[in-house]
Amino acid sequence: MSSMQKIKRPETADNTLLDDNDRKIIQATQAGLPLVSRPYDAIAQQTGMDTEEVMRRMRNMQSLGIIRRIAAVPNHYSLGFKANGMTVWDVRDDVIDELGPAVGALEFVSHCYQRPRSLPDWPYNLFAMVHAHTREEARSLVAIIEDLLGDANRACDVLYSTRILKKTGMRLLS
Amino acid sequence: MDELDRKIINQLQAGLPLSAQPYAEVATQLGVDEDELITRLQALLDNKVLSRFGPMYDAQKMGGAFSLVAMKVPEDDFDQVAEIVNSYSEVAHNYQRDHAFNLWFVIATETHQQIGEVNRDIQQRTGLKVYDFPKLVEYYVGLQLLL
Numbered sequence: 001m002s003s004m005q006k007i008k009r010p011e012t013a014d015n016t017l018l019d020d021n022d023r024k025i026i027q028a029t030q031a032g033l034p035l036v037s038r039p040y041d042a043i044a045q046q047t048g049m050d051t052e053e054v055m056r057r058m059r060n061m062q063s064l065g066i067i068r069r070i071a072a073v074p075n076h077y078s079l080g081f082k083a084n085g086m087t088v089w090d091v092r093d094d095v096i097d098e099l100g101p102a103v104g105a106l107e108f109v110s111h112c113y114q115r116p117r118s119l120p121d122w123p124y125n126l127f128a129m130v131h132a133h134t135r136e137e138a139r140s141l142v143a144i145i146e147d148l149l150g151d152a153n154r155a156c157d158v159l160y161s162t163r164i165l166k167k168t169g170m171r172l173l174s
Numbered sequence: 175m176d177e178l179d180r181k182i183i184n185q186l187q188a189g190l191p192l193s194a195q196p197y198a199e200v201a202t203q204l205g206v207d208e209d210e211l212i213t214r215l216q217a218l219l220d221n222k223v224l225s226r227f228g229p230m231y232d233a234q235k236m237g238g239a240f241s242l243v244a245m246k247v248p249e250d251d252f253d254q255v256a257e258i259v260n261s262y263s264e265v266a267h268n269y270q271r272d273h274a275f276n277l278w279f280v281i282a283t284e285t286h287q288q289i290g291e292v293n294r295d296i297q298q299r300t301g302l303k304v305y306d307f308p309k310l311v312e313y314y315v316g317l318q319l320l321l
Contacts, residue, residue, distance in 0.1 A: 017235075017236065017237065018236060018237070026229075026231060026236075029228050029229050030228070030229070030231060031228070032219075032226060032227050032228040033190070033227060033228035033229065035197075035212050035215055035216050035219075035227075036212070037195055037197060037198065037208060037212070038194060038195055039196065039197075040194065041194075051194070055192060055194070058192055058229070059192055061229075062192060064235065065232055065235045066231060066232055066235045066236050067229045067230065067231060067232075068230040068231070068232050068315075069188075069189040069190075069229075069230055070189055070190045070192060070196075070228060070229045070230070071186055071187055071188065071189045071190065071227070071230060072182075072183060072186035072187050072215075072218075072224045072226070072227045073187075073224060073225050073226040073227070073230070074183060074187065074223065074224055074225070075222050075223060075224060075225040078221070078222050078223045079183075079223060086271065086278070096311075097311065100311060100313035100314075101313045101314065103313065103314075104313035104314025104316075105314065109314060109316070110315075110316045111314065111315050111316070112312075112313040112314040112315075113309045113310070113311065113312055113313060114309070114310040114311040114313065115242065115307040115308065115309055115310055116307060116308070116310060118305050118307070121305070122244075122275070122305060122307075127242075127307075157273070159271040159272060159273040159275065159278070160271060160272045161269045161270065161271050161272075161278075162270045162271060162272050163269065163270035164267075164268075164269055165256050165259075165260060165268040165269060165270055165277075165279075166259075166260045166265060166266075166267060166268035166279070167225060167266075167267050167268075168266055168267075
């Protein structure tokens with residue numbers, strides 16, 4: 001993929017956890033794991049390492065959290081989740097670290113982060129993604145978050161995605 | 175999509191073991207043969223039911239940087255601005271949203287400094303203000319959808 005070649009590797013990359021062989025593995029797998037019976041043999045062949053080496057390095061990256069997991073990422077739209085809302089909240093700073101994990105623990109929340117406000121245009125500091133089949137269903141989920149936040153929530157909004165303009169995932173540099 | 179596809183999607187969102195023949199292991203758990211699982215998985219990717227299958231790398235743990243960036247783009251300029259933003263290989267995801275802040279994208283680079291560089295470049299080329307919302311605290315990342 002052309003986007004993989006375009007990003008340059010900075011001299012100053014603070015990247016002591018990874019060496020060139022790790023990078024080769026990342027480059028060989030970031031578009032996906034080969035769909036063959038012995039996928040690590042295929043990666044080994046592609047990267048010029050042996051299979052054991054590839055698997056050892058990937059296990060190491062997994063234990064460091066560099067690989068979150070080896071898994072399928074569903075396309076919400078194709079699966080009928082048409083109402084994908086980024087809910088945003090202006091939560092009191094003194095309680096956000098207590099409430100953030102509670103919002104994240106709700107089963108319909110896929111991501112939950114604290115981000116900076118950008119005043120005056122953007123007062124919101126808590127972002128939680130909710131996925132529902134319809135906007136009506138989404139509104140009922142937003143109401144649950146609203147209840148949970150109670151008085152700590154000073155304002156909120158929901159931004160529904162209307163179009164995926166790009167979705168390539170992360171690309172590592174060569 | 176049938177019951178087996180649903181089972182495959184649920185199972186594979188949780189993760190595939192890092193073993194020599196991982197598809198065979200998962201196929202046994204699902205009660206199908208390995209070829210069938212691989213064929214189904216390929217079809218789910220081809221039909222875009224799955225957007226991706228493989229190792230999920232955390233750019234930040236690799237020493238890289240991520241940010242969520244938003245812009246308020248006038249309706250008439252939207253497609254043109256979206257095209258400019260998409261042209262950056264550092265832009266991993268880009269979504270249109272139903273709001274005054276109508277363009278939201280994720281930038282992934284190796285250093286924090288590069289995020290600022292890309293943002294300044296986009297600001298200059300579009301003449302529009304770029305709002306940078308880097309994550310301060312991650313409270314939860316799940317990504318699993320039960321079907």
